[in-house]
Amino acid sequence: MAKPSSSRCIYRSFEDAAAFMKVGIIGLTLQNSFAIKAHFPAIQQLSSHLRITALFNEDIGSSVDVIRHLKLEHATVFPTLKSFIASSNIDLLVVTLHERSYPLILADIIKYCKLCSEKDGKCTLKFIFLDWPLNCSVDFVKQMVEETTNLGIQTVVSLQGRKSPYVIKAKQLISEGSIGEINSMEIAANGIWYGYERSIKFESYLFQQESGVNIVTSSFAHIIDVVEYITGSYFGEINALLFNNIRKQELVDELGNKIGESVQKSLPDHLLFQGKLVSGNVPVSCTLRGGMPSKRFAKNFVIDIHGTKGDVKLEGEAGFVEISNIVLYYRGIKHDTLSALRQFNVHVPYDANKEMMEFYHLRKYNALLGNILKLYQSVLELHAEQQKNPHVPVLTVQSFGIQGFPTLSDGLLLYKLLAAVYESSLSGRTMRVDSTI
Amino acid sequence: MAKPSSSRCIYRSFEDAAAFMKVGIIGLTLQNSFAIKAHFPAIQQLSSHLRITALFNEDIGSSVDVIRHLKLEHATVFPTLKSFIASSNIDLLVVTLHERSYPLILADIIKYCKLCSEKDGKCTLKFIFLDWPLNCSVDFVKQMVEETTNLGIQTVVSLQGRKSPYVIKAKQLISEGSIGEINSMEIAANGIWYGYERSIKFESYLFQQESGVNIVTSSFAHIIDVVEYITGSYFGEINALLFNNIRKQELVDELGNKIGESVQKSLPDHLLFQGKLVSGNVPVSCTLRGGMPSKRFAKNFVIDIHGTKGDVKLEGEAGFVEISNIVLYYRGIKHDTLSALRQFNVHVPYDANKEMMEFYHLRKYNALLGNILKLYQSVLELHAEQQKNPHVPVLTVQSFGIQGFPTLSDGLLLYKLLAAVYESSLSGRTMRVDSTI
Known part of the structure; x- marks a missing residue:
């Protein structure tokens, strides 16, 4: 690659x-x-x-x-x-x-x-x-x-x-074999708009059913697209549970102070998603949460990729991989090291002593732009x-x-996955995902 | 309580x-x-x-x-x-x-x-x-x-x-309202036995279908029992996906060195589970992984409980809540503080300035015993x-x-949940769980 x-x-x-x-x-x-x-x-x-x-x-x-x-x-x-x-x-x-x-x-x-x-x-x-x-x-x-x-x-x-430098870096590490084969993945992210408070600065289309923008089509879609892109695999089977537990949101001003009014919320606030990647039958678990319930003990965006020979972790402050500056953590034996060893044409068994850790972060990267x-x-x-x-x-x-x-065909494949998410949640079934255009 | x-x-x-x-x-x-x-x-x-x-x-x-x-x-x-x-x-x-x-x-x-x-x-x-x-x-x-x-x-x-002091403490914090209402929970744990390596010190019943001991009935069952016990709620609906991706395990000695032999593995190595608690319709996501793929970037046992007014996190080194010494992290406004304020019979709104963090750990606690x-x-x-x-x-x-x-009746309820896990994974359906004795 x-x-x-x-x-x-x-x-x-x-x-x-x-x-x-x-x-x-x-x-x-x-x-x-x-x-x-x-x-x-x-x-x-x-x-x-x-x-x-x-x-x-x-x-x-x-x-x-x-x-x-x-x-x-x-x-x-x-x-x-x-x-x-x-x-x-x-x-x-x-x-x-x-x-x-x-x-x-x-x-x-x-x-x-x-x-x-x-x-x-x-x-x-x-x-x-x-x-x-x-x-x-x-x-x-x-x-x-x-x-x-x-x-x-x-x-x-x-x-x-897909153009995030962290996503590209993760994709590169994985395709080079620097974490071996992928074992499993866990993803957790916060969709800040759908918590107990609604900032008056949030744009109104975020809360209108008819805009088509919600926790599934926005935060989740971008994240799961990146997951497929990084791993180089579509999902084969998925199950989803959608929740609308928060029926009312308190309005807060731009500084986060309550202004004494609340509004009805109709869009979902939580999504539980789990599935199997086609390639390697890899188990992937993904949780999308409304609001920002855990600023202290967990990041608001985490993708954990566990491999047979290492791990990649992507972490950020907001559950929007497409517009956030994030940090990539890596541990394993780097491709370069493996290549250097393999050029002598000998079998290179995994050796924990050659394992390294590094992190990758562009401090001033404006991801939105x-x-x-x-x-x-x-x-x-x-x-x-x-x-x-x-x-x-x-x-x-x-x-x-x-x-x-x-392209729009990539978008079509993603829409098919999103349709499976809705259908799974509605029908209570684990769904096969159609990954043909 | x-x-x-x-x-x-x-x-x-x-x-x-x-x-x-x-x-x-x-x-x-x-x-x-x-x-x-x-x-x-x-x-x-x-x-x-x-x-x-x-x-x-x-x-x-x-x-x-x-x-x-x-x-x-x-x-x-x-x-x-x-x-x-x-x-x-x-x-x-x-x-x-x-x-x-x-x-x-x-x-x-x-x-x-x-x-x-x-x-x-x-x-x-x-x-x-x-x-x-x-x-x-x-x-x-x-x-x-x-x-x-x-x-x-x-x-x-x-x-x-259920007798772990950390579990009791978490249960107490939650029942007192020290994190408000529970929003969502995420659980991840490692079932060390079911990875790519099998230590010769592991007892053989762990790998025999007929012993009835496996990642579902052991690690998962203990953890999910504790989740229900802490939250004071059974599951209403669940979905599960079971994986057996690791078909062969390399034998390692007591020091973790490979002895050059491998054995077949027939029991599952990964479990993805998600469901809704009856009380509060709370979304809960739980991942059980075979092996220890992530010693560096994540603990091998994590229960994250997100509440409207705080969080509780339980963290440990092994995916066995019933025998592990763990650590409890808490942030929120403690019940004592709330009580002190409420004794004046005034409505106490949430005030982030009164929020505190603490952790709870018994350094020498032998949890196994x-x-x-x-x-x-x-x-x-x-x-x-x-x-x-x-x-x-x-x-x-x-x-x-x-x-x-x-008692055995508590065990019966848990066995009903486990039966739903197996049936869900086999049938590809989201299952209702029967919580009547």
């Missing part, structure tokens, strides 16, 4: 690319904090290769506001989605939404892309970058995969946990390759590769 | 008891390390109240050996189980066995007790103390409960984790009470009381 360095090699290649990609964004508003704190600065940092040229929001005023505020001098505001897509001024379409209308907008994007294709023979739109979660059914995602494939559009999904930035870099890499050689195909699915980025 | 101190009060009461209990033991041999390291020294420490008067083993030679070696001057060796039971020289019968014949011997004990009853009108045997696990089916345990009840025999089961000793003490307490007042009834079931000891 390629080391992260090879990924950096490809990164260099897009830096030589002559043209920049024209970026159109749906959902970039001053209120969309993820767009403002992740997408926008990532695009800005890559401004020699990415340029925001078009904006669409249902409320045209918010597009105008954001253009003024962020000084987007190359961007045009479009009054309708149809005119936005038809503008022929977008190579990369970014959709950053967390609302009920997400699937409707996706369907409309496809509809207008088809119209362009029929009219001009080809839709100018080459890449669609979709924020996770998609708020869609498995069938709808499947349909979107088909439609985008037919249109020759490259999809990208913001399962950006950094992981999304790396996704854009991977998009630029593929785009640059395709510019040089038109025969370089669309990336259908990243699966467990280091290179590339998660 | 009573504090442990009240339990100590009752302990004092048996110290005044005039007569000692005559103890007969089935299974006390020099090879039975649990009998030698736990039962025997416990009885010895209580020698003013307990006296070993009778021994039975299938191999009479091993009874003679043990009498000589342990200098059991008051003990008689019996050649047959029938003569042993009929001797009228036993008040308390201890059965310490881990073998296929366990249920057959239990059935024979009942048969011979019935014979005595029919002959003399009453069986002299008042207490039967049974080692866990019982190696019986749920139906058989149920039948044994009925038979012993009909004979008026008090049963005791060695679910001695100590927990069993406390079981014997509880038996003596009840016996002393019954001596003073013949109307004091048999203890049918301890359930979640601090006083008393686990």
Whole structure:
């Protein structure tokens, strides 16, 4: 398996690319904090290769506001989605939404892309970058995969946990055999939004059933995607129990002080999940908790990977692997040591005396921005390759590769797992997971 | 709920008891390390109240050996189980066995007790103390409960984790409300026997299907019994996945060095368990791992109890709560503080400034002996009470009381949970657990 360095090699290649990609964004508003704190600065940092040229929001005023505020001098505001897509001024379409209308907008994007294709023979739109979660059914995602494939559009999904340097490092240690075979895994994380207190600073879509954002589709989905990515295996069988034990939340202000009001909560607050990885039949246990019940005795995000010859532990302060700066702990016999010994072509038995421990942490890493930035870099890499050689195909699915980025097909596989989670909890059955696209 | 101190009060009461209990033991041999390291020294420490008067083993030679070696001057060796039971020289019968014949011997004990009853009108045997696990089916345990009840025999089961001072302390903190309501629990433990290596010092019954001792009936059963006991709640629904991923074990000597041989393993090595407590619908996740894969980054035994107002953590070096010395960590607002505030009859809101942390550890506590000793003490307490007042009834079931000891009915409830674990894993279903006797 390629080391992260090879990924950096490809990164260099897009830096030589002559043209920049024209970026159109749906959902970039001053209120969309993820767009403002992740997408926008990532695009800005890559401004020699990415340029925001078009904006669409249902409320045209918010597009105008954001253009003024962020000084987007190359961007045009479009009054309708149809005119936005038809503008022929977008190579990369970014959709950053967390609302009920997400699937409707996706369907409309496809509809207008088809119209362009029929009219001009080809839709100018080459890449669609979709924020996770998609708020869609498995069938709808499947349909979107088909439609985008037919249109020759490259999809990208913001399962950006895969780009976390800690996730890459863990994946590398494991694929190199530095912890031997994986024995078992335990994961525990806190979904802070779903505890006994609700901060008034939390965005409202987090508590609306119809937004499709909840402990399963958000915290759990990102974590379990990373688990599959690190281990290089999908789940074969899973069981899940969902809980909604906290029916009321007390509102607290930005400093955490109660303001004397409480609100109803309808979304689940706890998820118990256990399953078997296809590869190695590895037992994996995962607990998602609402609130932050244990700041003292446990971290709010832990992935424990136990191997036959070592362990990897990922630890963080919040149950969101995709946006958190974390720490990686390793113990075992490093691949380098093993290689050095094995070059003499002798069998190297496990020797605890050669065991080492190390930890890996980038103190100033801004994961919220950094992981999304790396996704854009991977998009630029593929785009640059395709510019040089038109025969370089669309990336259908990243699966467990280091290179590339998660596509809508990866998203589809994850949605199938999430559907199994819901069905398992509802039906009281241990479910087989379908890992075919 | 009573504090442990009240339990100590009752302990004092048996110290005044005039007569000692005559103890007969089935299974006390020099090879039975649990009998030698736990039962025997416990009885010895209580020698003013307990006296070993009778021994039975299938191999009479091993009874003679043990009498000589342990200098059991008051003990008689019996050649047959029938003569042993009929001797009228036993008040308390201890059965310490881990073998296929366990249920057959239990059935024979009942048969011979019935014979005595029919002959003399009453069986002299008042207490039967049974080692866990019982190696019986749920139906058989149920039948044994009925038979012993009909004979008026008090049963005791060695679910001695309930007597661990850390378990009592955790139970006390929780029942006093010192962590508020329980939100969720996570448990992880290592069943050292079932890893990639098998020490030649491990007793062979641990690896024989027919002994009935395995990761489910032993490590898991003791831990989950303690979880129910601490929280004061049975499980309502559970799901389990059992794994046998390690098919071969390398033999190691007493120092852990490989001796170049390996043996087949047929018993499971991993158990994933998750469920809901009846009380509060609390999500509980529990992982049992074979071997000791993580000595560095995690303890080999952890119970994390998250409450609305604090946390309790139990941590130990081995996945056997019933025989391990452990450490209890607590954070929250102690009951005493709350009481002091509430005596002014004002509502006391949660105030993080009054939160405290403490840990609780008895450095020299010998848990292997100590927990069993406390079981014997509880038996003596009840016996002393019954001596003073013949109307004091048999203890049918301890359930979640601090006083008393686990009886065969408690064992029956636990066997029902274990049966649900096996059925869930086999059938792929989330199971309801029957918590009626």
